[in-house]
Amino acid sequence: MLNSARIxxxxxxxxxxxxxxxxxxxxxxxxxxxxxxxIERNLKLLSVPPSGHPLATVNASSPLDxxxxxxxxxxxxxxxxxxxxxxxxxxxLIIGGGAIDEAMEAELRTFPHxxxxxxxxxxxLSHIALRRLNGPAASEWYMPFPSVSISQTxxxxxxxxxxxxxxxxxxxxxxxxxxxxxxRILGRKDNVICSGGIKIQIEEVERQLRxxxxxxxxxxxxxxxxxxxxxxxLTEGSVEEARHICERVLPKYHQPKAYLHVARIPLTxxxxxxxxxxxxxxxxx
Numbered sequence: 001m002l003n004s005a006r007i008x009x010x011x012x013x014x015x016x017x018x019x020x021x022x023x024x025x026x027x028x029x030x031x032x033x034x035x036x037x038x039i040e041r042n043l044k045l046l047s048v049p050p051s052g053h054p055l056a057t058v059n060a061s062s063p064l065d066x067x068x069x070x071x072x073x074x075x076x077x078x079x080x081x082x083x084x085x086x087x088x089x090x091x092x093l094i095i096g097g098g099a100i101d102e103a104m105e106a107e108l109r110t111f112p113h114x115x116x117x118x119x120x121x122x123x124x125l126s127h128i129a130l131r132r133l134n135g136p137a138a139s140e141w142y143m144p145f146p147s148v149s150i151s152q153t154x155x156x157x158x159x160x161x162x163x164x165x166x167x168x169x170x171x172x173x174x175x176x177x178x179x180x181x182x183x184r185i186l187g188r189k190d191n192v193i194c195s196g197g198i199k200i201q202i203e204e205v206e207r208q209l210r211x212x213x214x215x216x217x218x219x220x221x222x223x224x225x226x227x228x229x230x231x232x233x234l235t236e237g238s239v240e241e242a243r244h245i246c247e248r249v250l251p252k253y254h255q256p257k258a259y260l261h262v263a264r265i266p267l268t269x270x271x272x273x274x275x276x277x278x279x280x281x282x283x284x285x
Contacts, residue, residue: 003164004125005033005040007145011130012092012114016042018065021090023047023054023073030097033126034068052076055086064090068118070097071104072271078107087111094118096127099272102210109134117142119185121172125165129183141182150183152176157189175201191275196227198253202275205231205254212245213237216265219256220278230257232282236265260285 014020020043024031031050038045046062048054054073058064060082067090069077074095077083087093088111096118100108108115115134119142120127129142144150148162158176161169173189187203194200202219209217215237224230233256235242246255260282266274 001033001036001125002040005037007147007164008033008127009037009041011145012066014041014043014066014092017044018091019044019046019063021046021048021054021058021064021067023050023067023069025050029122029126030068030070037066053080053083055083056080058086060086066090066092066094068094068096071095071100072098074100074108075104078104088113092116094127094130095133096120100133105133109138121170123166123170124160124162128160128162128165139182141179141184143182150176150178150181152178155189156186158183158185193221193229193231195221195224195229195231195253195257200231200254202231205250208250208254209245212249213242215242217242218265218273218275218278220275220282222258222279222282224257227257232256232258232260234260234262234265234278234281236262258282 020034020038022031022034022045024034026032035045037043043066048057052073053076054069055077077087091113094116100117111134114132117131117133118127119129128148129144131140131142132138147164148160151159153159153171156175158172158174159169160172175186175189176183177186187201191202192199193202205219215235217233217235220232220234221229222232233242233246239259239261243259262281266277266281268274
């Protein structure tokens with residue numbers, strides 16, 4: 001944990017006496033690591049109760065050099081002008097624990113100080129790579145820390161070798177593209193649809209549809225006797241409109257073979273697609 005803390009503090013240039021905000025539960029590794037980073041670098045740790053509005057009670061005159069939040073906390077903070085202004089003062093903001101949607105990323109792009117998306121997991125004691133969300137260095141590619149090396153399995157999954165924080169190389173379920181020691185996440189291995197010999201990456205198709213489909217939607221799958229699996233699009237909007245858009249913007253073999261209107265797209269508590277629940281809805285339809 002101390003190694004992980006040192007690596008992060010070195011990467012961000014945090015110095016003794018800088019102020020760090022603890023606004024996440026100590027029941028989870030993200031909260032624990034904020035404390036360990038403060039111990040390792042002798043930071044001033046400002047602790048507030050975990051909530052959806054972590055900056056609501058923070059004095060506007062207190063400098064904040066470093067803060068870590070989940071996307072839900074950032075989203076809520078952006079809705080309140082005073083809290084948003086306070087967030088803009090944070091010198092290094094790291095966001096992890098969930099997906100950052102395009103609207104939030106676009107809003108954060110204008111922030112004057114560094115905003116980062118993190119990549120990591122409990123097994124690596126927090127993150128092992130960061131992606132800049134704003135400024136000239138903004139990118140969709142994650143930069144691993146200098147002590148971390150990456151590779152891929154034959155089926156494209158990311159392999160992490162971080163000997164300072166994890167004794168053995170860690171094979172993830174994230175399918176990635178690697179370029180010049182950086183990596184870009186394409187989707188989860190679990191979220192591949194094998195349809196008639198064609199592999200369809202669910203997240204990649206959803207990204208292609210994002211500029212065109214405005215009603216909430218989710219791509220899922222169901223078993224099929226002919227194709228093995230088929231892609232099924234769930235939408236809160238018009239099925240016919242969704243079908244027309246998919247036929248227009250997607251390659252032929254990536255187009256859903258079935259469409260389902262739902263009152264609400266199933267989501268987890270953190271706002272991620274609830275994919276297993278979606279498959280159950282399809283099976284019952």
